[in-house]
Amino acid sequence: MIPEGSLLAAHDLRKTYGSTPALDGASFSVHPGEVVAVMGPSGSGKSTLLHCLAGIITPDSGTITYAGRELSAMSDAERSALRRSDFGFVFQFGQLVPELTCVENVALPLRLNGVKRKAAERTAREWMERLEVDDLGSQRPGEVSGGQGQRVAVARALAASPKVIFADEPTGALDSLNGERVMELLTEAARSANVAVVLVTHEARVAAYSDRDVTVRDGRARDLEHAV
């Protein structure tokens, strides 16, 4: 049921919004340091799958196991704590706190984890350098371009040294050149830090940065290489 050696695995997830099923028996797994693309048409339930895997929402039924712990058995507070310490997030847009400077945004997950401000911002600057946005430190998100903002978001996702990064259409609002650069930086940084990435996208060229892809259709995830 849980593939050998997986870091995060889900089995037979079901989730219904109202009367429309978003997930209908989806299964999924990711190994440490592995980049998995979750693909599928819009409305297929791939975002719901990501939210379930990240413990943001709880599925109606099914099991999610992270590092040997059952997510559905955890309280909301415990799951929040897990997201703070072990998970990182990149969304399509609107994720940077507009009033904080870029470096404060990157330092935010660390600070939520209880790291002191000075130390958090030092780490944040290192990650911003990795993502080639170290010159934006004191600017606010409203003052930087979309590609830069998205790199800041990637830096933020990586800053707290997570084990898994959840990226929901991270390049959806970017042109192809910027999008590819962001993907390149994200996957490179994740691979070198042995961070698993769950990448939700509908773009094949973005998914091509993954090690493996999973297709969600009608609420069911199909992992072709492992299933066939």
Added chain:
Amino acid sequence: MTLLDSRTAPPAAPESPKPASRGAVVLRDLGLGVRFAAAGGREGWIRTLLTAVGVGLGVALLLLASSVPHLLDERNAREQARSETRISDSPDANAPKSDSSVLRINTTTEYHDRTVAGYLMRPDGSTPVLPPGVTGFPGADEMVVSPALRQLLAEPGNELLRERLPYEITGTIGDAGLRSPGELLYYAGNDTLTPAKGGHRIDGYGDSREGDPLPPLLIVLTVLVCVVLLVPVAIFIATAVRFGGDRRDRRLAALRLVGADIRTTRRIAAGEALFGALLGLLIGLAFFLTGREFVGSVEIWDVSAFPADLVPDPRLALLIVVAVPLTAVLVTLVAMRSVVIEPLGVVRRGRERGRRLWWRLLMPLAGLAVFGFTGRISAYEYAPEKPFGIAAGTVLVLVGLALLLPWLVEACVNRLRGGPVPWQLATRRLQLSSGAASRAVSGVTVAVAGAIALQMMFAAMNADFNRMTGQDPTRAQFAGYSEDVTGEAATSAIERFRATKGVDVVIGSVEAYASRPGDYADEDVQPTTSLTVGTCATLRELARIDACEDGDTFVVHPPGDKDMTAWVDETARKGKVVEISSGGKPMRWTLPADSPTVQGRKDPMGETHYGIMATTGAVDAGKLPGATISVQIRVDRSVPDVAEYVRNTAATVDPGMRFVTLDSVERDRQYASIQTGLQVGATAVLLLIAASMLVSQLEQLRERRRLLSVLVAFGTRRSTLGWSVLWQTAVPVVLGLAVAVAGGLGLGAALAWLIEKQVADWWLFWPMVGAGGALIALVTLLSLPPLWRLMRPEGLRTE
């Protein structure tokens, strides 16, 4: 040809084709704004409604305030109409007895801290005059009551009041005879009242004399209360006009994209604001008219009013109708000066410029200058123009404080660095846009600063309005005083008080006059002093008596008053006869030769007693021809309703007995009503401001729905965001309160100086600071449920 032609008929400059005149363009743009406001879809409607309701609330308050003069006039008129017609300047003068005259005595009592006004009335003939609002004269042991009193008597739990007013209700007093709908009033019929028992004969109702003019200090106070309450309302209206401004700016940006210029966008925005304000006027009128109907049934702090009394002063109403839309447009135009609406979005400017301090300081300084120019005003001086100088100065100072606040908030917030995450989120947010927060808070500042200044002024005026009574409520809590009773009745009355539930000690004495017998020439005065008869225990409360047995008598000297001591000795000659009287036929009595001489002391009422004091064994009080009873009663406060038991006893002894509750300080009634007004108004204003802060807060939260969901995904604790909401409200409010306290104290000190008083209490601002804290808590608490709701992960799904 050309020369001549050009001289006679210079060629007209070719007119550039104009599609419409300037006026028409302005009207078109304003109209466009109105259309946007009225037909902007659901969003547009919500924005317009928010503004309109906000403005409406403010307008309703303004209309209410503008009705106060009429309300007071009407109340005064009714009060005067039900006062007796004075037949001379002497208040004691009785009208001649006639078929229509009435003997009456004021039997006003207190019940559970509320005043129950009442009269016992005995008709002299068959056609007695009727007070306004009364259709039939109540027969003996019947009464007519106000609707409020009727209701109170009917409610369970008020048996003690029914016991005190044991009359049958035969009618209701109409509105014409009542000051306010909540007034507790009765007129009871009686057939035993006599002038000797305190009855006062009247022959008509309606006091045509002018009421006492308000003293200048009271005018100052009244004007100040209005200013303190109305300036925040004006600020609130100005804030309400800006509700949803960010969204409007974005829409205007879209208009710029299709070719509107900056002026057009301003005019469109002005049109929108105008529409909101006009709608607000209508809503305000509706609020006012509906609210007016409820004022009659609601009583706040003993204040109620007849709906018909709440009629706005026409001039003030006109001012409101003109000023509110004008303010709306002006505020919008001023607000838009700090925003550049570009075709592709909205750019806020002024960030790099920062707010300037100097012109903001100008206003409070100008206010102080006006004070200096007006000069000081004394309590009794008649200077009708000075109150307006003081009011103008106060307005300048208060508005100046409101203007100072945005600068201060910005200056302080920009210096804030670091701190925990919630603090950082809040301060960064404030740094990005402190304007919205400080605008709402400036209302708090004005209200609190004004209230502090006024309270300081009240405290400083204590000497004028509050008499230090010298009463000692630890020795007795109630005092009664009844005239012209027989000695027998007096002694039994004292016994009845002793027997009353909850009464510990009764200091009950019977008083009469004692005079030195003999014939005296017209220019001489017969030496007279008082004779007080009571038990040893009672006499000890009135004089410094060591040894006392029943049958003893004492000569009591007033301490530290030589003249009076000599006068007492003139009358109270030991071993000689004195004549005892009290209006009736004198009785002769010999003062025992062995009566010791002692010093008098103050009774619980704060009065010093002296003259002859006799124990009940020495003088039989029951045989005194006419006497006054005086009782001072100490009760066991732990007995519930003890005050009502004592008052009921007093009512059975003599309904006309003057019966008071002792307190160290006795408040002047006019003064009390102004303070009440301030409390009512300040509460309303703070609630109003809380409402506007809440609206901005919720608006902001809704706009950040997605961001909140992202933060939840990050594992942000709810408490982290809750605290940041708290700080976001608290930082500006605390700064506002600091400005308010400093400004209020300064203003209060200046006002006290102006009315030639000393500042009595520098710590009066604590309750207002507490109210500010409650405001923060209220806004934060009410923001939390929507915040929790918005923090759900569903926000991530809306794309």
Added chain:
Amino acid sequence: MGRGRLSDAYTSGVYTPCTVLVMSIGHTLLGLLESGPRHGYDLKRTFDEKFGQDRPLHYGQVYSTMSRLLKNGLVEVDGVESEGGPERKRYAITDAGITDVSQWLAQPEKPEPYLQSTLYTKVVLALLTDRSAADLLDTQRSAHLRMMRILTDRKRQGDLADQLICDHALFHLEADLRWLELTAARLDQLAKVVAP
């Protein structure tokens, strides 16, 4: 662009590019036979109807294909009618034939440009034979993605020229993928048209 190396990396390469068309005709005819034995003439007509809009099948092509299939044991002669016509044999598919069709359908095409006609044929056949067209499309998507992943990897390690060449291929593959997704989304509609 190193085609040989790439194809080694991805498939066992049974078919050479020039035989793809021929072999897919064989598989297509086999697939058509799955619904029941037919004459060669019927086969040609059905084929033209479903797949040969712009390129009708030559009779010769039908019979040469059928003879090859007969030889390989994938079809057998079900019966012969003597009336009229040049060729009155009725063909039926053998078990081996059915297996062959299944294998062919399950086998993704090598991702390269201008695959549509083959893919389309496969999808329609799957629909006609009640096989899962969605699975077929998913398998193909997966193969495309794998190719894209390899190209992306190359691109990251290569110089600008490599990047540009890879990007060209990637954009074409992406277009194919979009077509696959679109077709997947319209399978129900297609099924109604193809097999009413």
